[in-house]
Amino acid sequence: MSKQWLDRLRRAAPYAVTPLLVVAALPAIGPAPWVTLTVAGLTMGMMLFLVASGLTLIFGLMEVLNFAHAAFVTLGAYVTISVLRPLAGWTAQPSLVLNLAALLIALAAAAAASGTLGFVFERVIIRQVYGAPLRQILITIGALTVIEQLVIVLWGAEAIPLPKPASLRGSVFLGTSSIETYRLFALFVGLAVAVAMHLVLTRTRIGLVVRAGVEDREMVQALGYRIRRVFVGVFVAGTALAGMGGMMWGQYQTLVTSQIGDGMIILVFIILIIGGLGSVGGCFIGAILVGLTSNYVGFLAPKLALGSNILLMALILLWRPRGLFPIAEH
Amino acid sequence: MTNGDQALLRLDGVHTDIGRYQILYGVDLLVRRGQVTMLLGRNGAGKTTTLRTIMGLWKPRQGGIAFDGRSIGGMDTPEIARLGIAYVPENMGIFGKLTVRENMLLATGGQGFVEEQLDRVLAFFPALKLKWDSPAGSLSGGQKQMLAVGRAIIEPRRLLLVDEPTKGLSPAMVDQLVAALLGLKSEHTTILLVEQNFRVALAMGDDVAVMDQGRIVHSGSMAALGADERLQQHLLGLSMAAGT
Numbered sequence: 001m002s003k004q005w006l007d008r009l010r011r012a013a014p015y016a017v018t019p020l021l022v023v024a025a026l027p028a029i030g031p032a033p034w035v036t037l038t039v040a041g042l043t044m045g046m047m048l049f050l051v052a053s054g055l056t057l058i059f060g061l062m063e064v065l066n067f068a069h070a071a072f073v074t075l076g077a078y079v080t081i082s083v084l085r086p087l088a089g090w091t092a093q094p095s096l097v098l099n100l101a102a103l104l105i106a107l108a109a110a111a112a113a114s115g116t117l118g119f120v121f122e123r124v125i126i127r128q129v130y131g132a133p134l135r136q137i138l139i140t141i142g143a144l145t146v147i148e149q150l151v152i153v154l155w156g157a158e159a160i161p162l163p164k165p166a167s168l169r170g171s172v173f174l175g176t177s178s179i180e181t182y183r184l185f186a187l188f189v190g191l192a193v194a195v196a197m198h199l200v201l202t203r204t205r206i207g208l209v210v211r212a213g214v215e216d217r218e219m220v221q222a223l224g225y226r227i228r229r230v231f232v233g234v235f236v237a238g239t240a241l242a243g244m245g246g247m248m249w250g251q252y253q254t255l256v257t258s259q260i261g262d263g264m265i266i267l268v269f270i271i272l273i274i275g276g277l278g279s280v281g282g283c284f285i286g287a288i289l290v291g292l293t294s295n296y297v298g299f300l301a302p303k304l305a306l307g308s309n310i311l312l313m314a315l316i317l318l319w320r321p322r323g324l325f326p327i328a329e330h
Numbered sequence: 331m332t333n334g335d336q337a338l339l340r341l342d343g344v345h346t347d348i349g350r351y352q353i354l355y356g357v358d359l360l361v362r363r364g365q366v367t368m369l370l371g372r373n374g375a376g377k378t379t380t381l382r383t384i385m386g387l388w389k390p391r392q393g394g395i396a397f398d399g400r401s402i403g404g405m406d407t408p409e410i411a412r413l414g415i416a417y418v419p420e421n422m423g424i425f426g427k428l429t430v431r432e433n434m435l436l437a438t439g440g441q442g443f444v445e446e447q448l449d450r451v452l453a454f455f456p457a458l459k460l461k462w463d464s465p466a467g468s469l470s471g472g473q474k475q476m477l478a479v480g481r482a483i484i485e486p487r488r489l490l491l492v493d494e495p496t497k498g499l500s501p502a503m504v505d506q507l508v509a510a511l512l513g514l515k516s517e518h519t520t521i522l523l524v525e526q527n528f529r530v531a532l533a534m535g536d537d538v539a540v541m542d543q544g545r546i547v548h549s550g551s552m553a554a555l556g557a558d559e560r561l562q563q564h565l566l567g568l569s570m571a572a573g574t
Contacts, residue, residue, distance in 0.1 A: 205440070212425045212436055219423035222385055223437050224411035328428070
């Protein structure tokens with residue numbers, strides 16, 4: 001085999017991991033549960049992608065590792081509670097239109113609240129610690145604690161139930177496989193956001209600047225672009241996406257606590273590392289891999305479920321130490 | 331070197347530190363309008379630091395930098411770039427994951443490609459046309475350098491700062507690149523060019539400034555330096571004069 005073909009194979013190999021996992025799981029699980037688990041895995045992956053995509057861009061563009069990202073997930077989930085409470089009349093009725101309208105309002109509110117807090121957070125906290133990774137870790141972990149405590153002050157320490165809207169409860173059947181209705185909704189929203197993000201990144205000038213900035217921000221500045229302003233925009237968008245992820249995750253869990261973001265963020269960091277820090281495409285594939293692995297392993301070997309994604313990360317890093325789709329400088 | 335009226339860029343006593351280390355010790359430099367000024371010197375003399383300081387990528391601790399009579403020493407890099415100064419760094423600054431077209435598009439400002447300008451660049455570097463939609467990371471070293479220079483001139487610029495464009499290129503690629511740079515020179519583009527290859531410097535330069543240990547130790551006409559072997563040997567060492 002020629003060197004050129006080997007290079008092509010090496011470049012294409014990361015794309016084959018997810019299909020191989022899906023195909024390999026089929027004989028081990030059996031067709032009916034396989035469909036259910038695959039849809040569940042994809043849904044979980046999409047929700048994780050919402051949160052992880054913003055964080056990977058924030059890191060890629062300015063090398064800011066924001067451990068407080070979990071707080072924006074938590075805020076999104078709690079804002080959803082506050083928005084859906086007065087809309088209980090809409091969510092209780094078995095009307096798909098009213099239910100979806102309520103969820104979309106909650107989704108927009110969660111994104112707006114987290115994005116607004118993200119703007120303030122970037123201006124007040126993050127801008128003080130550019131280029132100082134150790135201080136970034138300390139200050140963002142500190143900020144995470146403060147925001148979570150503020151959430152407890154505002155919404156209380158008790159877990160708050162967040163029931164799904166009436167028409168998104170229950171399941172639909174695909175042959176003999178049962179699929180939760182809410183998962184289909186979450187899958188659709190996640191895919192829609194992923195497509196929108198892809199279009200913005202590949203078809204717009206600002207997307208071009210962001211992609212270039214992730215590779216070499218100094219050169220982007222030398223071409224006349226104010227990278228700090230671009231970064232503020234990316235930070236706000238990233239935190240807004242985290243808020244959306246919090247809304248979707250809270251509804252998925254049907255119970256919201258002040259630690260809801262913390263539980264998710266561990267998986268999010270695994271996704272970032274698997275995908276290659278700074279890579280949105282890698283983040284998408286990493287999120288799907290983590291979602292599928294959690295669900296398949298949870299079914300096949302429940303005792304291994306907790307550590308399955310760490311094992312997945314270790315295996316991928318042994319194969320590709322900088323992740324599946326590394327960005328040049330990181 | 332010349333009278334001040336012709337100066338497009340002037341550095342007066344520029345001191346630059348990188349971290350705890352001082353790299354530039356009072357650099358005085360003048361770049362004339364429409365001329366190619368060569369910046370020569372041994373490795374570590376401070377040539378790259380000088381270009382990066384002009385571009386605002388490192389801030390001068392002391393001294394003044396004036397572009398067309400306007401002080402730019404305290405400006406941020408994007409503001410400096412918007413004055414019409416283009417920079418081709420030593421590592422070329424190519425965005426490898428972006429296509430050749432996207433790399434070029436980034437340098438065009440808001441309005442996209444102007445057909446005339448694009449045709450001009452592709453006339454200088456026809457190889458880029460063949461790789462237009464390929465990721466820039468897949469180009470050869472010479473093609474990347476062409477892209478870097480092409481990107482710098484895709485819009486009319488008032489000053490080009492180019493850092494060692496021929497470094498690591500094959501002789502054929504060097505010839506191609508020099509031909510393109512000579513084309514720019516014939517259009518009276520103002521260029522400040524860092525170069526280790528003396529043969530290239532001689533072919534390109536109108537003026538020359540030689541650096542050593544963070545200072546300008548000689549400035550004058552390139553032709554005069556080219557004609558004085560003893561001065562070449564004294565300022566640059568044998569290896570440069572041998573045309574490596």
